[in-house]
Amino acid sequence: MMKISRKALLLLPWVLAAAPAMAVCVPDTPLVVYAEAVPVRFVDAPDVLLHEARSRTIRYQCDAAEGAVLRPMITGLTYVRDIDDAPAYEISSDSPLMTVHFESYPDNGDEGLETSLDALRDNPWYFPAAGSEMNVTLRFYSRGGPMRPQLQRSLGAVTVIGSSTAEFRFEVGYEFQGVTCALSDANVVLDPIAAEYLEAAGSGGSKDFTVTMNCGVPGRPVSLEIVDATDHGNMTDILAASAGSDAQGVGVQILHKGSPLPMGITWAHTDSTGAIERIPFSARYARIPGETLIPGAIQGQAVLIANYY
Numbered sequence: 001m002m003k004i005s006r007k008a009l010l011l012l013p014w015v016l017a018a019a020p021a022m023a024v025c026v027p028d029t030p031l032v033v034y035a036e037a038v039p040v041r042f043v044d045a046p047d048v049l050l051h052e053a054r055s056r057t058i059r060y061q062c063d064a065a066e067g068a069v070l071r072p073m074i075t076g077l078t079y080v081r082d083i084d085d086a087p088a089y090e091i092s093s094d095s096p097l098m099t100v101h102f103e104s105y106p107d108n109g110d111e112g113l114e115t116s117l118d119a120l121r122d123n124p125w126y127f128p129a130a131g132s133e134m135n136v137t138l139r140f141y142s143r144g145g146p147m148r149p150q151l152q153r154s155l156g157a158v159t160v161i162g163s164s165t166a167e168f169r170f171e172v173g174y175e176f177q178g179v180t181c182a183l184s185d186a187n188v189v190l191d192p193i194a195a196e197y198l199e200a201a202g203s204g205g206s207k208d209f210t211v212t213m214n215c216g217v218p219g220r221p222v223s224l225e226i227v228d229a230t231d232h233g234n235m236t237d238i239l240a241a242s243a244g245s246d247a248q249g250v251g252v253q254i255l256h257k258g259s260p261l262p263m264g265i266t267w268a269h270t271d272s273t274g275a276i277e278r279i280p281f282s283a284r285y286a287r288i289p290g291e292t293l294i295p296g297a298i299q300g301q302a303v304l305i306a307n308y309y
Contacts, residue, residue, distance in 0.1 A: 046144025
């Protein structure tokens with residue numbers, strides 16, 4: 001006889017539990033670069049706003065609220081002082097000062113978020129469960145005292161670290177705008193000189209004079225250029241005779257630091273001080289070789305040009 005026994009069948013059901021979804025904030029681009037030689041004006045007083053600029057935007061879409069971190073990786077900034085409760089930084093000891101402000105504007109109607117960046121440590125950040133437009137505003141201030149133009153250079157970046165990462169990168173320089181160096185006119189009347197003395201000595205009758213220069217910005221490299229007003233193509237160190245001259249065989253030389261200046265020459269002067277500067281020159285008679293010396297009146301005119309950047 002066949003015996004059939006029943007065995008219990010134990011069913012072990014698998015319980016599948018869904019893992020909790022992580023909050024995800026996705027940027028529409030991984031990188032934004034702010035690169036500009038910033039146009040500023042010179043202001044002697046400290047902490048005057050010179051320029052404000054805004055970076056391009058990174059748009060975040062977050063399916064849940066999320067905390068994040070702004071991590072500076074900036075080596076080109078040095079902290080100087082706070083301006084309007086924000087840390088202000090220099091890129092050199094004679095640059096304007098800069099503050100960095102991160103901003104976010106959600107599209108769900110919530111209030112926007114703004115913080116001034118502390119470039120020396122991590123900064124907390126927050127994304128709401130919505131889309132957000134995030135950018136950086138840079139504010140540039142007078143430092144008080146001399147400033148000079150700065151070549152555009154890389155300052156590093158700030159990385160936004162959350163469930164995803166994105167980066168704001170900075171390249172900044174400075175250009176001073178709307179500033180001139182004013183030069184004064186100078187009239188020099190030389191005392192009469194004997195033809196016999198000039199024939200023997202070759203030059204004489206020197207008289208000192210000064211030209212004043214006033215540049216609006218201190219610390220700007222200035223070069224000076226001199227040209228003959230009567231003959232722009234003159235490259236000698238004797239001015240061409242201008243209208244009203246009747247002497248021959250003699251001309252006028254302009255000297256700087258004891259040496260005659262060839263016309264058309266450009267030379268480095270110094271950095272501007274931001275105040276009135278007096279530049280010393282002298283003028284004298286000079287015998288023109290190969291020409292017959294005929295007494296009379298001689299006049300010459302030169303134009304002095306200040307070149308700066």
